[in-house]
Amino acid sequence: AVSATKSVVTSAKKAPTTLSSDRVINFARGDPTMYESYWRQMGEKCTIVISGHNLMSYFSNAGHFCWFLMPELDRAIRRLHCVVGNAVVDDDRYIVVGNGSTQLFQAVLYALSSSYDPDTEPLSVVAAAPFYSSYPEETDFLRSGLYKWAGDAYSFDKDGAYIEVVTSPNNPDGAIREAVVNRDGGKLIHDLAYYWPQYTPITGKADNDIMLFTFSKATGHAGSRIGWAIVKDIEVATKMVKFMELSSIGVSKESQLRAAKILEVISDDCQNSAPDKEENFFEYGHRLMSDRWEKLREVVKRNGVFSLPKYPQDYCNFIGKYTDPSPAFAWLKSKDGLNCDNLLRELKIVTRGGTNFGVDSNYTRISMLSPDEDFNLLLERLSAIKGTIINGN
Numbered sequence: 001a002v003s004a005t006k007s008v009v010t011s012a013k014k015a016p017t018t019l020s021s022d023r024v025i026n027f028a029r030g031d032p033t034m035y036e037s038y039w040r041q042m043g044e045k046c047t048i049v050i051s052g053h054n055l056m057s058y059f060s061n062a063g064h065f066c067w068f069l070m071p072e073l074d075r076a077i078r079r080l081h082c083v084v085g086n087a088v089v090d091d092d093r094y095i096v097v098g099n100g101s102t103q104l105f106q107a108v109l110y111a112l113s114s115s116y117d118p119d120t121e122p123l124s125v126v127a128a129a130p131f132y133s134s135y136p137e138e139t140d141f142l143r144s145g146l147y148k149w150a151g152d153a154y155s156f157d158k159d160g161a162y163i164e165v166v167t168s169p170n171n172p173d174g175a176i177r178e179a180v181v182n183r184d185g186g187k188l189i190h191d192l193a194y195y196w197p198q199y200t201p202i203t204g205k206a207d208n209d210i211m212l213f214t215f216s217k218a219t220g221h222a223g224s225r226i227g228w229a230i231v232k233d234i235e236v237a238t239k240m241v242k243f244m245e246l247s248s249i250g251v252s253k254e255s256q257l258r259a260a261k262i263l264e265v266i267s268d269d270c271q272n273s274a275p276d277k278e279e280n281f282f283e284y285g286h287r288l289m290s291d292r293w294e295k296l297r298e299v300v301k302r303n304g305v306f307s308l309p310k311y312p313q314d315y316c317n318f319i320g321k322y323t324d325p326s327p328a329f330a331w332l333k334s335k336d337g338l339n340c341d342n343l344l345r346e347l348k349i350v351t352r353g354g355t356n357f358g359v360d361s362n363y364t365r366i367s368m369l370s371p372d373e374d375f376n377l378l379l380e381r382l383s384a385i386k387g388t389i390i391n392g393n
């Protein structure tokens, strides 16, 4: 394994002409900067003006169970889900806004575990491997007495209550998932961050007890730190609001208004039936992602060193035809069992290795959401490995 990795370095050094730049390119984070060019094209369409005297109060909707949620954002979220058809947002579903879905994940853990007897063991939190690398860290960071990370759901065999996180499409491997433990006493959190048409065919309206979505992956506006939960049970939703009160007394109104504006613009564009209408955001995103996936698959096929998961086509209700999934991350596997992350670092490509996601180091995760320039460099560098490892020279 060591000599194979070395041979990649040698090859990269011997043939500098194949690499247009020597800079390190980082694909370890899912920073969705790829969408910037779309939003730049939209010019002033999403601009909002906020004066010095606006939005000063802590409160957005006093008397509402989620008193810091701006009604504009509540409406915009419900409308977008109706337009896309990816989640049930009937009037009896409660929306809780958060500082990204990261904060809401912790709010849900609190809400689901706080009613358990404090003298009993912490509630186990599991997810099927490979799982999103932040779940274990977020769960155990404060060493809560209420809940505790218990690892891979496939090997979870403890009796009693538990929480399972179901991420679909999954981060890191893009798989469409369902709960795997399926025992009495289980509570489910559905993390649907990537259940949008640019990443996967929309096959129906998700209707789970607790669903998490994020502005970061839906539209690319990760910096606004807006996420939302759609919750069936008012008691769970109310406890989540309590958590939010204590951790940040709500969510920035500037961010909420900006998110509301952008979500409304997307909905308007999706519902525009003019014959000469422009591509809407999801059509644009889907075209871009499909194009990237096609190019990546071509390079991976040609160099023969790695493999990528295969995904079945499905009918996308939103796009109105069969589409191929084009996940936000590429889950790369080394065919020879090499440490994939180390191997790519030799080519100045930084990724997040399989062990972060609860599996072996022969897997690594590559973000597909980086700017064009970086993505093209990635393709170029992956092409340069061609044959090197197989030939062993």
Ligand code: PMP
Pocket (backbone or CB within 6 Å): 030, 099, 100, 101, 102, 103, 132, 167, 171, 191, 193, 213, 214, 215, 216, 222, 225, 226, 227
């Ligand atoms: N869940 C999943 C599956 C994610 O991939 C991410 C972002 N990488 C998040 C949650 C967190 O998103 P946010 O930016 O809303 O905190």
